[in-house]
Amino acid sequence: MKAKEMICIVCPLGCHIKVLKNDGVYNVTENKCLRGKEYGIKELTNPIRVLTTTVKIKDALLNRLPVKTKEAIPKHKVIKCMEVINSIEIKSPISVGEVIVENILGTGVDVVASRSM
Amino acid sequence: MLAYDIVVIGGGPAGLAAAIEAKKNGVDSILVIERDRELGGILQQCIHNGFGLHIFKEELTGPEYAEKFIVELQKLGIEYKLDTMVLNIREDRLVNAINTEDGFMIIKARAIVLAMGCRERTRGAINISGTRPAGVFTAGTAQRFVNMEGYMVGKKVVILGSGDIGLIMARRMTLEGAKVLAVAELMPFSGGLTRNIVQCLDDYDIPLLLSHTVIEIKGKDRVEGVVIAKVDENKRPIKGTEKYYECDTLLLSVGLIPENEISENVGIKMDPITSGPVVNEAMETSIEGIFACGNVVHVHDLVDFVTEESRRAGKNAAKYIKNQIQSEGSITETKPGKGISYIVPQKVRPENIDKTLDLFMRVDNVYHNMNMVISIDGKEIKRMKKRHLAPGEMEAVKIKKEDLMDSKHAEITISLVEEGA
Ligand SMILES: Cc1cc2nc3c(=O)[nH]c(=O)nc-3n(C[C@H](O)[C@H](O)[C@H](O)COP(=O)(O)OP(=O)(O)OC[C@H]3O[C@@H](n4cnc5c(N)ncnc54)[C@H](O)[C@@H]3O)c2cc1C
Ligand code: SF4
Numbered sequence: 001m002k003a004k005e006m007i008c009i010v011c012p013l014g015c016h017i018k019v020l021k022n023d024g025v026y027n028v029t030e031n032k033c034l035r036g037k038e039y040g041i042k043e044l045t046n047p048i049r050v051l052t053t054t055v056k057i058k059d060a061l062l063n064r065l066p067v068k069t070k071e072a073i074p075k076h077k078v079i080k081c082m083e084v085i086n087s088i089e090i091k092s093p094i095s096v097g098e099v100i101v102e103n104i105l106g107t108g109v110d111v112v113a114s115r116s117m
Numbered sequence: 118m119l120a121y122d123i124v125v126i127g128g129g130p131a132g133l134a135a136a137i138e139a140k141k142n143g144v145d146s147i148l149v150i151e152r153d154r155e156l157g158g159i160l161q162q163c164i165h166n167g168f169g170l171h172i173f174k175e176e177l178t179g180p181e182y183a184e185k186f187i188v189e190l191q192k193l194g195i196e197y198k199l200d201t202m203v204l205n206i207r208e209d210r211l212v213n214a215i216n217t218e219d220g221f222m223i224i225k226a227r228a229i230v231l232a233m234g235c236r237e238r239t240r241g242a243i244n245i246s247g248t249r250p251a252g253v254f255t256a257g258t259a260q261r262f263v264n265m266e267g268y269m270v271g272k273k274v275v276i277l278g279s280g281d282i283g284l285i286m287a288r289r290m291t292l293e294g295a296k297v298l299a300v301a302e303l304m305p306f307s308g309g310l311t312r313n314i315v316q317c318l319d320d321y322d323i324p325l326l327l328s329h330t331v332i333e334i335k336g337k338d339r340v341e342g343v344v345i346a347k348v349d350e351n352k353r354p355i356k357g358t359e360k361y362y363e364c365d366t367l368l369l370s371v372g373l374i375p376e377n378e379i380s381e382n383v384g385i386k387m388d389p390i391t392s393g394p395v396v397n398e399a400m401e402t403s404i405e406g407i408f409a410c411g412n413v414v415h416v417h418d419l420v421d422f423v424t425e426e427s428r429r430a431g432k433n434a435a436k437y438i439k440n441q442i443q444s445e446g447s448i449t450e451t452k453p454g455k456g457i458s459y460i461v462p463q464k465v466r467p468e469n470i471d472k473t474l475d476l477f478m479r480v481d482n483v484y485h486n487m488n489m490v491i492s493i494d495g496k497e498i499k500r501m502k503k504r505h506l507a508p509g510e511m512e513a514v515k516i517k518k519e520d521l522m523d524s525k526h527a528e529i530t531i532s533l534v535e536e537g538a
Pocket of ligand 1: 126127128129130131132150151152153157158159160163168201202203204232233234235236237256257258260281282285373376379410411412413417418419420423
């Protein structure tokens with residue numbers, strides 16, 4: 001298999017790393033530290049991202065409440081999560097950290113409010 | 118006439134941290150003045166995460182970061198006025214402000230903290246030919262519309278400038294269903310953080326066109342398209358490289374400038390490179406008793422550094438009220454050497470430093486494998502290896518008080534030298 005090239009985003013150095021899979025074993029090269037190895041493998045097997053967006057809110061100071069996934073979710077579910085979050089509307093008052101969508105799309109991760117409003 | 122010990126102008130992260138720190142250092146009579154409808158400044162529209170890694174050791178979103186400080190301010194019982202605009206200040210520390218409830222107010226302050234933040238450069242500041250149709254926004258204005266009002270600014274988008282706000286908005290617009298065709302960057306490198314390029318552009322296959330710029334905007338009432346061309350090393354468009362992009366929106370992310378009309382009108386000395394006031398180790402400007410912190414002094418990319426710097430301003434404003442500032446003694450100047458574009462603070466009174474002097478700076482280009490050398494009066498005192506330096510990433514350096522006390526301390530220089538040199 002061909003080595004996959006990517007930029008490690010764990011720290012500002014942004015190493016251009018290479019990840020190669022050989023007999024089920026991942027080999028990472030050109031990373032300057034171990035965190036880069038972990039990132040490279042994760043990025044190839046199950047890339048994850050924190051999603052931050054907004055949800056419609058009624059009777060509040062603003063029309064939108066900022067929300068985030070409490071943990072990172074699989075990257076390929078980001079767009080589907082957006083559809084879920086964009087389909088709902090909530091009512092003020094909400095406090096920061098309050099769960100807006102529980103266990104979104106079975107990821108085991110909650111969507112929570114990023115501020116009180 | 119209203120009177121306070123400290124008046125803080127601006128209720129963003131800088132003003133909040135300064136007010137809180139002043140209160141913790143024993144000053145009770147404090148007023149924060151904010152022209153917006155709520156506290157928190159620009160953070161309220163920055164809904165993405167990545168704030169607070171240094172201060173809170175966790176990745177917060179902008180509103181979460183702001184809320185922590187707003188709650189603390191309220192708990193401490195610090196007074197604030199919203200929807201209130203400071204018009205100008207006087208050298209004798211009178212603050213003129215206005216709102217619809219109180220009308221015109223003259224507020225007497227013993228110390229003032231300037232924390233007005235920055236604003237975005239607009240299209241006027243850069244020259245693009247063509248018509249002036251609707252659909253051209255600064256990235257920050259678009260961010261506010263989308264994230265706070267829930268109003269999408271367009272469907273097919275081109276972004277000029279690859280600063281962090283532009284990158285973040287490329288992802289945000291994509292998530293909300295828009296098609297971002299390209300991000301064009303005049304320089305041969307991006308002004309944004311690498312992690313933002315990966316997470317905001319690469320994740321969504323948005324091309325980043327380095328050494329490219331928008332040379333023309335087309336459309337009568339609404340943007341219909343833009344022409345992008347490659348530029349040469351002198352940043353002049355290269356004939357024959359023009360390409361037309363059909364789009365309805367152009368977002369500009371071409372830089373931020375400190376918001377300093379108030380500072381300039383009162384005659385505070387400005388630094389032409391940072392476009393902010395010249396400050397000393399106490400974050401005091403050239404006018405005694407007037408302090409400044411946050412983006413009004415120099416544009417920060419990490420809010421954590423804003424907080425750190427603003428705490429210093431608040432603490433020193435409190436010291437000033439209590440007559441505890443050592444303003445006698447010599448003054449050391451900080452001088453950017455080779456590779457460094459500016460250093461804040463520009464002036465230092467070594468006697469007045471607690472333990473360490475914190476210096477913030479930016480480099481003037483992208484560098485790899487360099488040594489950052491700090492010298493006092495020409496004598497090297499510290500050398501740090503830097504594997505990667507970029508203008509988009511602010512650097513911070515600490516100098517021990519002892520190192521400053523045993524020199525004639527006329528000048529602190531910081532410069533870059535190649536490894537091995
Ligand atoms: C559009 C935009 C997006 C940004 N996005 C990010 C980001 O994603 N991540 C990041 O780390 N940094 C970001 N920054 C940088 C960010 O500004 C700083 O991290 C931080 O918010 C600066 O804090 P501040 O308090 O100095 O300024 P601000 O947050 O701008 O606060 C200044 C406050 O002063 C008020 N004010 C100004 N003039 C007056 C007056 N005359 N009277 C009364 N009140 C006044 C303003 O209304 C504002 O609330 C962004 C900046 C901008 C402009
Ligand atoms: S590999 Fe290590 S040093 Fe390189 S970018 Fe990743 S975390 Fe930073």
